[in-house]
Amino acid sequence: MFEITPFVFSFKTYNEKKKSNFLIPKLGNVNEQGITLSNELISFHDILRTTYYRGYLVITFDNYPLLGRQTSEWYIQKNNCIIIKSSMIKDIKLAFNVFKSRFAQKTRTCGHCENEINWDKHLESQYHYCDECHSISDKHGLLMSNGEEFDICPETGYWDRLGIRRQYQYFYFDKKLYWNYNKYYGGDNLGIEFFHNNILKNLMFLIGVPGTLIEFYKANQGHHPDFTELAEANFASRCGEIKEAADLYTKMQMRFPYFPALHYNLAIAYLQVNNIELAKRYFQKSLEGCSNYTPTLKVLKYLSEKEKIGSV
16 A cells, blocks of 8 residues: 655745745645645645646645745735745655545534534535534634524524524504514524514504514624624515625625525525525535535425426
């Protein structure tokens, strides 16, 4: 069986004009985590491919690589790569291929509960999903701030910030007296929905007005800075305002183009209006960002089974 162990090599990096970035060669190595250049690790997660060309090794990166201070200086943004030269280029390339094939079989780690996620059967993607705690981490195992607060809302089916939502109904409507107070575990959009459904009716006896206003305030405060439009987008979708919802989701997708839950929510929005074709397109985008995103896989399985039944 062919074996290879980590080894050290000297190297120089070059710019797009093939001019060296420094005179004295630096040291690097290839190991089970990736390629280390001058004590700064470039993880296999961030490397799309390596190409050997006329004595140079071109390291091309995946989207949004995490680079150290020095490697960032050598990074050629136009081509999304770093170019190195060494007397051991072919050995580096060989070692890279061997170690990366080993690395590909390894697990990923949840950024919240630190659960190990088997990645053998999944395509490489920017994010991964943990079935234990339902959180989404990036490929480095990093969880967004307060990411554990988000999940699929059990009441609406949208990815949202979850919490206890209280519904106050104290009114007489449609020949029926409502005198209810109920608690639900759901997303911000559920709290907003309760407000719009009940605030005017609660004016009849005023008892339910303070609680309804408080819940509306809570649903609209403290939003994650990267997902400020989320509750509004989800509510618009629930109301059938698909264009408005799509515009809001798109704003967030521009900040996080590969985040699976945003594409999932937009797909659900199109499902609401029975636009199956567009829904499937965004479900696919969701899987491109996170190839093991269970909520998307479940819906696609359901749609597939439904189509099979319909074709019988």
